[in-house]
Amino acid sequence: MTSKEAISLGTKNVASALNLSGRGVIEKGSFADLLLLKEDLNIYSVIANGKFMIDQNEVIVKGTYE
Numbered sequence: 022m023t024s025k026e027a028i029s030l031g032t033k034n035v036a037s038a039l040n041l042s043g044r045g046v047i048e049k050g051s052f053a054d055l056l057l058l059k060e061d062l063n064i065y066s067v068i069a070n071g072k073f074m075i076d077q078n079e080v081i082v083k084g085t086y087e
Contacts, residue, residue: 033046
């Protein structure tokens, strides 16, 4: 399995199965949700709806990101 296929399994396919339109993809018109990981797979930054929730390991917004 390629890394592209693996990422799709955890993003696009899950969003599709849950009927989350505009989620799980990076494309024009989507919600701009991104998870940036460090090399050791720890979270570095979280962007939800185009806004930083966690940036460079610092929590910017606490709570759920809906």
